[in-house]
Amino acid sequence: MTGAAEATAPHGPGTGDAPPVLALAGVSKSFGAVRALREVSLELRAGEAHALAGENGAGKSTLVKTLSGVHRPDSGQVLMDGQPVEFHKPADAQRHGVAVIYQEPTMFPDLSVAENIFIGRQPRASLGRIDRGEMRARAAELFARLGVALDPEQPARGLSIADQQLVEIAKALSRDARVLIMDEPTAALSGNEVARLFTVVKALREQGCALLFISHRLDEIFELCQQVTTLRDGAWIASEPVAGLTHEALIRRMVGRDLDTLYPKLDAVAGEVALKVHRLTREGVFTDVSFEVRRGEIVALAGLVGAGRSEVARAVFGVDRWDAGWVEVNGRRLPPASPTAAMSAGVALVPEDRRQQGLVMDQSIERNIGLTGLKGLRRGPVISRAAERDRARDWAIRLQLKFNRLSDAVNVLSGGNQQKVVLAKWLSTRPQVLIIDEPTRGIDVGTKAEVHRVLSELASDGMAVLMISSELPEVLGMADRVLVMQEGRLVADIPRADATEESVMTAATGRAS
């Protein structure tokens, strides 16, 4: 960590005379037991584009939120022009000239583009009235400066995401922003739109704006940026010039860590095909996705956030409809868009967002576990509480759930135990195909290992498991095969023996090596 120590000094060696416009010095931030940022330092300079690289969960978003006043650091400092500043809320950062462009901007759909730019700061005429002519003219001027053709009087509703970002950039310009932070701005854009965004952003850079740019597409980092800072597991890894760096070297910085022993995958003999997905397409979301999962196999679906993995899972389970292709379970075709049919065919989906989609948070553990199999709990027309309780106790013991009473509400459990309840809920339907989305997101290390143990046991009992995960070590440790998705397409099918962090990341970031 000697590099970090160097970067901590506001006037580090070789940094020239002017202090950086905006800097982080030794910033740490924890959420409960999770240490999202550990002693991270970063320096943004005028006229320079700085990339922030790192895997999902490396702490990039937390860093952005610290710079933009959403989070306050637990320790360490935010510095502007070398002076410590404290941002208590986003408005404080904005006042200091820090503007953030999010992947999907938040706009006022009912107001005009010009009003979106100037809300709260409209140009005034006499008696404090809004000077609409002036507002329109200034917005038009901003768009002219950016070289984009947008009509200030158009309502924001119906603008494409690319245009919304341009409006946000115009807003930043109108505030004389000195620092522009862009959090994965290109994730939802087409090639043309990216080119247009880059033209605008490069012009801003030349006008002396300091840029922080986050993207999973390495090509974009190399095209736009001069400096790159890499984070891994919340820790600062390196800050270095982009020139002279190779894609491979950057990927190694992002992923290079030791595989630990958290992933006790038992060997299982792959049986017959349980789930077969053939050329599945949902327009604009994913295209031509084909794969198979056999009994006893754990297949990981890897890729970057937004690559379409969860969407494929939802379509297979019938939550979303698909436009072309088909899905077969144990040799029988599933009707499209019918979760009921998928469930009775033996498919279970454990969704990514437990709080939103997986659990009824105010209800008891036993109620939640019983929810998926109410038919099996019926004694005549009524649900048998005793049967419900028996089943819940059964699974709670099997999954080593930690709880006081089965009648406790789910929301008092820890994240990891909540995940076990979701698992129990679906496993109690005795599925033959288990689709599980981000099985260990946001849960602690010990519970992670238990979830992995359970998954591994289920597979060796003959279940076919399709696991979506953004954590590479988990993917590599657990999976018999790794499928990699990139921008809605399945781009690689890597057997366990060939799967390395480099090979998976390379496929996911779209670099044919």
Added chain:
Amino acid sequence: MTAVTAGRSTRGIVDLVFRARELSIVAALAVLVAVTAGTNGNFLSAQGLKDIFLNASILALLAVGQSFVIITRNIDLSVGSVVGLVAFTVGDVLAADHGLGVGVAIVLGIVIGGVCGLVNGLLVSFGRVPALVVTLGTLYIIQGLDHAIAHGRQINAVDLPESVLSLGNGSVLGIPYLPLIAVIVMLAVGYYLRSYASGRDFYAIGSSPEAAGLAGVPVRRRVMAAYLLSGGLAGLAGVLWLARFGTVVADDAHGWELQVVSAVVVGGVAITGGVGTVYGAALGALLLTTITSALVVLKVNPFWQQAITGALLLLAISVDRLLALRVARILRRRNARHGS
């Protein structure tokens, strides 16, 4: 350049849609009046017209206040109760002391209404309780308070000072006071909402509360202000109610909150916030009042009057939804062309 001209015509379309909303209410009014007058000449008599405008004024005043709240994506169901409470308590005070004039009555009414609005606003914006629940609760509380104060009594016109009663029935230059007050309030509030930065904040909040917070709009203060205004205007409406009818019991204006919300929605204010004008809302109030009067003149069974009001409400919402979809499609198509 082509993209800019495309944008211009887009603006034209969108403007037209919103103006069309107000124009269509005016057209509906014209048809209604023509048909009714054709059937029964008395409908357009001086007295008939005056009655419609007097009745519409109070509803319009409430609709203006309610639009403020609905534009911020909230609702105020307590306004009917506030009108009842203010009408009775102010009447009670005036009956006890004949020395008090119309000015005191109005100020007292606005203060009582304002306090009710303040309670609503505090609970919604700072207590973070959903507006529907808060104002449903205060609806019953204020109603109960009204009954407790009234205790079965009744305020009679003979107990009230002449100056107050003349507010309800008098006129200036042939224009009755009530519609005059309603129009002045409507124009003032409409101008504020359109032309002042803080006025635009209300639309911003209703359009996207999260974005409003991120943009530094003082969301809670504005929501608070919307309830204060709605309460204050309901207080004013309560005084006007007293002045117009003279005879007041605790039950007055029961159920008006739903008429008010109907008027606002028929007038083109989106129930989901962010869209609409107080002019539209006031027109909506005029339309609903005219329909009620017309149906009486046409001797339609009172049951149908309510059903027709309900049907109109559904029609207005369906038309809004259809138009919104249409506009969204047009905008998308323009943008697609623009992008290419």
